[in-house]
Amino acid sequence: MADDRNGPRDGDEEPRTRDAAGEDPYASLLGLPLSSDLNRIGEQLHALARAQSTLQELLQAVVDITGDLELPRVLRRIVRTAMDLVGARYGAMGVLDEEGRLLDEFIPLGLSAQELADLKGVELPRGRGLLGHLIHHPEPLRVRDISRHPESAGFPPGHPPMNTLLGVAISVRGRVYGNLYLAERKDGRPFDRHDEGVIRALAGTAGVAIENARLYHQARNSAEQFQRLLLPRLPDLRPFAAGAAYRPASAPAAVGGDWYDAMRLPDGACVAVIGDVVGHDLRAAADMAQIRNMLRALYYDRGTPPSTSLTRLDRIIHSLDEAPVATALLARLEPVEGAWQLHWSSAGHPPPLLLLPDGRVRYLDTDPGLPLGVAADLARPDHRESVPVDSTVVLYTDGLVEVPGQSIDEGLAELAATASRHAGQPPEELCRALAEHHPSDGHDDMAVLALRTPPLTGYGRT
Numbered sequence: 056m057a058d059d060r061n062g063p064r065d066g067d068e069e070p071r072t073r074d075a076a077g078e079d080p081y082a083s084l085l086g087l088p089l090s091s092d093l094n095r096i097g098e099q100l101h102a103l104a105r106a107q108s109t110l111q112e113l114l115q116a117v118v119d120i121t122g123d124l125e126l127p128r129v130l131r132r133i134v135r136t137a138m139d140l141v142g143a144r145y146g147a148m149g150v151l152d153e154e155g156r157l158l159d160e161f162i163p164l165g166l167s168a169q170e171l172a173d174l175k176g177v178e179l180p181r182g183r184g185l186l187g188h189l190i191h192h193p194e195p196l197r198v199r200d201i202s203r204h205p206e207s208a209g210f211p212p213g214h215p216p217m218n219t220l221l222g223v224a225i226s227v228r229g230r231v232y233g234n235l236y237l238a239e240r241k242d243g244r245p246f247d248r249h250d251e252g253v254i255r256a257l258a259g260t261a262g263v264a265i266e267n268a269r270l271y272h273q274a275r276n277s278a279e280q281f282q283r284l285l286l287p288r289l290p291d292l293r294p295f296a297a298g299a300a301y302r303p304a305s306a307p308a309a310v311g312g313d314w315y316d317a318m319r320l321p322d323g324a325c326v327a328v329i330g331d332v333v334g335h336d337l338r339a340a341a342d343m344a345q346i347r348n349m350l351r352a353l354y355y356d357r358g359t360p361p362s363t364s365l366t367r368l369d370r371i372i373h374s375l376d377e378a379p380v381a382t383a384l385l386a387r388l389e390p391v392e393g394a395w396q397l398h399w400s401s402a403g404h405p406p407p408l409l410l411l412p413d414g415r416v417r418y419l420d421t422d423p424g425l426p427l428g429v430a431a432d433l434a435r436p437d438h439r440e441s442v443p444v445d446s447t448v449v450l451y452t453d454g455l456v457e458v459p460g461q462s463i464d465e466g467l468a469e470l471a472a473t474a475s476r477h478a479g480q481p482p483e484e485l486c487r488a489l490a491e492h493h494p495s496d497g498h499d500d501m502a503v504l505a506l507r508t509p510p511l512t513g514y515g516r517t
Contacts, residue, residue: 126268133225133235133261134164140257141250143237145217148225149182150233151190158182158190158233166215173213184208185220189234193224195255199245201238221246223258227266235261289317294509295325295388298482300490304454304500312381313452313502316351323390326354329450329504330383330404333426346372346381346427354385361385361400362437365427369402373431380428384450388442388506395442395508400435402427405456405467408449408474409442416475418467447482447507449474454499455489469494482507 130148138146143165150160161179182190185207189196198204198220210217217238224231235258240246289297299315312332319325328350349371353364364385372378386399386407397419399407403426407419424435442448456466470489477488482505489503 126265129264129268130162131164133257133264134162137235137237137254137257138165140253141221141237141246142241143221143239143246144241145215145238147236148233149180149186149190149236151182151231155231156182156190158186160233170213170215173215174211175213177211177213186222186234186236189222189224189236190231193226193231193234195224195251196220196222197246197251219245221250221254223251223254225258225261225265227262227269232262232265290319292317292319292325292506295319296482296507296509297505298484298486299502299504300486301502302454302490302493302500312379313454313500314346315450315502315504317504317506318351318354320387325388325506326386327388327448327450327504327506328354328383328385329452329502330381330402331452331454331502332379332381346379346383350383350385354387360437361387361398362435365400365402365424365435366431369427369431372428378428380426382426382453386448386450388448388508390511393511395444395446395511397440397442397448398437400424400437402435403429405451405453405463408451408471409440410447410449410474410478412443412445414475414478416471416478418471442508444508444510447478447485447505449485449489449503449505451489451503452499452501454501455493455495455503457495457499466494 130150134146134148137143145163145165147161147163149158150162151157152159158179158181163179166174180186185198185201185204188204188206200218201207201220202209202218219239221237223235225233225235235254237246237250237254240250289299297317299317301313301315313330314332315327315329317325317327330346330350332346346368350364350368353359353367354361365383368383372381382401382403384399384401384404384407386397389396389398397407397409399419401421401423403423406421406423408416409419410416419438419440421438422436425433451470453463456470457463458466470493473489473492473494474485477485480488486503486505490501493501495501
């Protein structure tokens with residue numbers, strides 16, 4: 056039979072079935088051998104895995120970059136992240152000037168110590184040559200051979216050799232803020248379209264991070280300026296030498312309630328006060344200004360003990376609709392029987408720090424009393440201490456010594472050690488040193504005031 060005659064025989068291979076067009080259904084749809092199809096599929100799976108890995112890295116990079124608000128650190132983190140994402144050996148951020156024509160700042164990363172030494176004395180790029188191309192044409196730029204690019208201006212002496220380049224502009228609110236430059240993939244290959252896509256995605260996040268950091272910087276500066284406007288300038292306290300310093304909290308717009316004040320009284324005494332209103336907002340700053348002004352009027356009354364002035368102030372505070380809570384320390388340096396005496400009272404404030412002429416440093420630990428705004432009718436004690444000529448009395452707020460989770464005694468000990476190292480400096484420089492080398496973590500604003508006692512010869516006599 057025909058079927059038998061045409062059927063397979065022993066030892067014959069099974070015939071392949073062909074479709075109506077006579078094509079082998081197992082052949083590649085692309086006209087390639089089956090093994091080539093598998094290779095192509097493998098390449099696509101590899102590319103997909105690379106893309107998925109890169110996406111995860113990019114998402115983590117977004118979290119890392121947007122988590123910082125200090126602009127210098129943000130810029131360096133953007134460059135480092137870009138280098139890691141595409142495996143670049145070198146990276147740099149070029150920040151444009153106000154006109155957007157030249158590089159005002161250039162932040163290079165990846166240079167070894169020897170490469171940095173070889174470039175010593177070489178001026179940083181200003182955005183000419185190939186770097187300037189991206190300034191004037193802010194589209195992504197990929198170059199396989201820098202030396203052969205028509206706009207290449209070459210490298211200065213000592214510059215490490217670079218052949219490949221990837222550049223992407225970073226824009227902030229539609230304006231180009233700067234350019235991100237990457238050079239030399241570590242695997243020796245030129246930058247590809249995948250690298251370009253990753254860096255373009257990163258550039259979008261970078262623009263947001265830069266804008267956030269700039270807004271944070273502006274808010275912080277505005278808060279600090281507002282706080283400083285509320286603080287009084289120390290008047291002429293001669294013959295006393297005096298100094299003061301204020302530092303805002305590290306958090307953005309964290310306007311605080313720290314303040315200081317000082318005044319020389321007609322009887323020859325010098326009065327000083329330092330305080331801290333609870334809170335970190337505009338309300339705390341406004342309360343601070345109000346309390347400071349009320350207290351200034353109260354302590355000007357000669358002969359009134361500091362504790363009496365604080366009690367009167369507390370009663371006034373309790374008469375307000377919303378009584379603020381604050382700590383304060385009011386002190387008078389007054390001549391008593393041929394010597395200086397420190398006469399003070401505290402409303403829940405840290406103790407004064409006394410720097411003696413022989414180099415000894417000690418705290419005047421006493422009953423701190425209750426803060427203002429807690430119990431108006433509860434009296435606070437007065438304290439007195441003899442103070443030699445050329446001694447320095449330091450008043451400060453707790454923001455200078457407090458660290459969350461750490462005993463305040465550790466901060467006080469470190470503050471005393473810093474004061475001892477700078478005890479011989481003028482009070483203004485002493486306060487600056489204490490504010491710059493404080494033991495706290497900067498979570499709170501801080502103020503410090505220092506008064507140095509003058510010779511007593513003829514002092515206080517009219």
